[in-house]
Amino acid sequence: MRLPRTLGTSSFRLTVVYAVQTGVSFLLLFGVIFWSTARFMRHQIDDSISNEISEIVSSPIASTAQGVTSLVGDMSRHASGFYYIWQDSDGKLLAGNLPAVQPQVGVREWSEKHHLANEMSAIRGRGVALYGRYLFVGWSTHQLLEMSRFVTAAFGWGLAASLLLALSGGAVMSTRLMRKIEDISETSRIIVNGDLRQRVSVQHNGDEFDHLALSINAMLDRIESLMNDLREMTTDIAHDLRTPLTRLRNRLEVRDSVTEPQLHQVLADARRDIDLILEIFSALVRIAQIESGGRKSRFTAVVFDELLDTIVEIYRPSAEERHQSLIASIEPQLKVTGDKELLMQMFANLIENALRHTPDGASIHLTARREGTQVAVAIADDGPGIPEDMRGKVLQRFFRLERSRTTPGSGLGLSLATAIATLHDATLRLRDNSPGLRVELRFALPPILPPQPL
């Protein structure tokens, strides 16, 4: 037989464990209270009996055995609640309200079964030897028994009630928890089946399930945006690779009458097309690798001014070829924490972009300086710039302004730069240089470590 689902949940199992624990501690408590109360009552009985005995013994009437007989006889008749036995050495009862017993000195007790006084009484008392005879004074322990019966019953009911409460509470709680968990698993099932827009419901009561739901939803948001990126990228790749691939295909469809020099030209062009396609691919892979963030572990201190000087050195010849001026103003002693290779690539892309999209004779300013706790780098040109409403778009993959369709390039330079900037926690902004475009980058300076005490 299968258990109902509620009883199989971990929270219900936990409840059962707690219930058992409660029961055991209840029993322990009961034992201690019962034992100490009984001990206390017995002590009281013993004390009053000792008093009674010493009163009898020290009474002037009790100076002889006959005196004791009359005294005990008197007291037995007054029904003070005490029980007495006064018997001689032959075991004959001389006075008292109980039958004669086997004489035995010290504390002794009879249970109810012995029916010494009547059917209901158990007796506890003390026997002493007096004038060669035996005196026993006792008290009914009925109260003690009553107390134990009462306490046992009370504890029994209490235990039963608390166990019932714990178990039913556990069952209710398990059902509620199960419902919440069920909600989460149901959502994940829907997501597994392909609907990524599903979210776990949030109650906004601030409990741990809300926290869990919020975390799961945040994770789903991230996954969804990554999936969308991937989908977009796939579409973009398909779109942007189709153009060079089509061009390549057309190029390779040569007429039979083609001459050898023409064929060589076709092959050279085809090789160039393939290089562009490969470049697009490797740029895409790079962006993906950078965005996955793994490279952060290899960050080191990078001497920024040196790096920028190298970039200027690399691009100055091609700038001069088109009579463009590349003007650098780089503050010395600039350091940032990062990946040198990627930073180099980022600035190369930005400068290359500026050179490529500005006409002959344009000037490009590269400035780098410290501003408070940041290093501010700007690449400003006086070319055609980018219209304001397009500035967000040019940072996306493959986006190219209509007028740039004819200039070479993968269309990935700026998105690669953005990915690298993001990896370095730097901000990349496109501003109007009126005229022209101004790309601004802000890096955090590495924290200055306090000098280590020697």
Added chain:
Amino acid sequence: MSEGCIAGGMKILLLEDDVETANFVQRGLLEIGYDVTAVHDGHDGLNRACVEAWDLFIVDRMLPGIDGFQIVTKLRARQITGAILFLTTLGGIDDRVLGLNAGADDYLTKPFAFAELAARVAALGRRSRKVSPELQLRIADLELDLLTHTVRRGTDLIDLQPREYRLLEYLMRHVGQVVTRTMLLEKVWDLYFDPHTNVVETHISRLRAKIDRGRGVPLISTVRGSGYSISAAP
């Protein structure tokens, strides 16, 4: 070709799973005069590498059986000292660093031009034979002092910019070999991508102007479609 004499007898083990690429590389290197064996599986490659003596291993990143990293690591762990040229996949920016850290001597990103591979193989062959570090590099009457960073041609002291000095030093360390544009970008500029500029050409022509112009026999020559070379008798 001038590489013919350098190549003499160098034993190369090529670990490449794509049969067509392996054939292309093997045929090309055989033509130059190397002794090339191609293996298409990681385990086989590792076995061959361990039981025979090789001067150079060309190891592909992706191999069936064991991948390229593990092979490089295992070869170095077994004290096999042959030079290793690591072939990494397209755009693998991390592969290069991992490969070099594992013990490879050089790397080449796929896809590559054959001239690039040939130049790097030649450079590695030379490197593995080199024993002691020199204090001076000399070709004909051109002299480069590695301690004082001074360059002389004949009796004339030649004033070089730091980058020109690094460029000349790299060329002179690979005397008689072809060094490609990519090799120069990597080794002289620390640049691991193509900046699409003529920075190499510009520096080479400046170097030529300072070293060769009006000084008799030119030492630096351009190898069409491949790169540059420095030698006493071009």
